[in-house]
Amino acid sequence: MSLQVGIAGAGLMGRAHAEAYARNGVQVFAVADTDPERAEALAETYGARAFARLEDMVAAGANAISICLPHNLHLPAVLYCAERGVPVLIEKPHCTTAAEAWVIRKACREHRQAPMVGFTHRFLRSTIELKRRLESGEFGLVELVTDCLVAKSLGPSAPAWYGDRAAAGGGIVMMGGIHTVDRLRWLLGSEVTAVHAVCRQADAGEGVEHLAVVLLEFASGACACLAAYRSPAPGHERRHRYQIFGTQASAACGIDEFDRQQLSISAGGATAIIECSGDDPVSAEVGEFLASLREGREPRPGLDDAEIALAIVLAIYESARTGNRVLLTDFMTRYFPWRLEDQ
Numbered sequence: 001m002s003l004q005v006g007i008a009g010a011g012l013m014g015r016a017h018a019e020a021y022a023r024n025g026v027q028v029f030a031v032a033d034t035d036p037e038r039a040e041a042l043a044e045t046y047g048a049r050a051f052a053r054l055e056d057m058v059a060a061g062a063n064a065i066s067i068c069l070p071h072n073l074h075l076p077a078v079l080y081c082a083e084r085g086v087p088v089l090i091e092k093p094h095c096t097t098a099a100e101a102w103v104i105r106k107a108c109r110e111h112r113q114a115p116m117v118g119f120t121h122r123f124l125r126s127t128i129e130l131k132r133r134l135e136s137g138e139f140g141l142v143e144l145v146t147d148c149l150v151a152k153s154l155g156p157s158a159p160a161w162y163g164d165r166a167a168a169g170g171g172i173v174m175m176g177g178i179h180t181v182d183r184l185r186w187l188l189g190s191e192v193t194a195v196h197a198v199c200r201q202a203d204a205g206e207g208v209e210h211l212a213v214v215l216l217e218f219a220s221g222a223c224a225c226l227a228a229y230r231s232p233a234p235g236h237e238r239r240h241r242y243q244i245f246g247t248q249a250s251a252a253c254g255i256d257e258f259d260r261q262q263l264s265i266s267a268g269g270a271t272a273i274i275e276c277s278g279d280d281p282v283s284a285e286v287g288e289f290l291a292s293l294r295e296g297r298e299p300r301p302g303l304d305d306a307e308i309a310l311a312i313v314l315a316i317y318e319s320a321r322t323g324n325r326v327l328l329t330d331f332m333t334r335y336f337p338w339r340l341e342d343q
């Protein structure tokens, strides 16, 4: 059966996925978006067919789907595809509550599906280079990480659902912080054991947090201090910087834009600059999804990593709400018990 890729959601990430399939030499078969102009415009660019609904796209023959929808629509889309045995690449977060995560886990088990989840930061050239060096032992023991993401406020040009708690499930932590959480777990090769957080919300309604300061403790002994903020300052440029301090070396990395990363490694009194410009991590991510289909294996990262990253984000919210330090094992036992049973 030939591969016929469908893209659900023709917004920012739907466009990025369509471009990434093209760069991987795969012509997208169909695009579905409830906004007909968006669906048609994206379909026309890539010679695909346009549909209003995911269901119609699958009925027409789409047999592998990128889910690039608002967060509250991930669950029904994944279930629909799982029940029909259609493999999916779901944008992060794969869903926004533990209850949804369990429904997805059960359906995927029952229908023997292994979704890929779009943690794009794992495919950044800077992350891959750092991972290689951390695994080689050249950093010694990592003791401290600092990570600061300052994005623009949600202005009128941002999708309205980004600021709607019911649709997005959270603000800058659910949207951007989840990448950081997944990237650090992966880089350090260690699990988060405890979370302490403060979150602030700019408005009093059903909006989402625009500021978070988080302390993560890792099983390895490392501590990470994360700050995430949507700045209302006019003309503010997106800025994302992090530093990793080991007992033998340290790294500083900027990922303001995916194609403009700056990585430097300092060790023994010398600093090396690692060239990472022109990077295209979304194409690399889509490449992994396509390779998993070709090779008949599970894609990485998958549901396990998605559930852990989601649990950490939800623990951050619980800590911010209660003012308490949240122990991840306790949190998992309460909300993600199947993860402990699986071990």
Ligand SMILES: NC(=O)c1ccc[n+]([C@@H]2O[C@H](COP(=O)([O-])OP(=O)(O)OC[C@H]3O[C@@H](n4cnc5c(N)ncnc54)[C@H](O)[C@@H]3O)[C@@H](O)[C@H]2O)c1
Binding pocket: 008, 009, 010, 011, 012, 013, 014, 032, 033, 034, 035, 038, 052, 053, 054, 067, 068, 069, 070, 071, 073, 091, 092, 093, 118, 119, 120, 159, 175
């Ligand atoms: N990996 C990354 O770096 C990255 C960056 C930004 C966003 N994201 C993720 O990508 C996903 C989509 O975010 P986005 O920024 O592209 O949002 P977006 O609002 O730009 O796009 C979502 C699209 O879905 C469409 N839509 C809404 N309801 C629909 C339905 N029922 N059926 C079909 N289409 C429907 C909307 O019309 C819109 O075009 C989210 O999970 C988000 O967190 C990932």
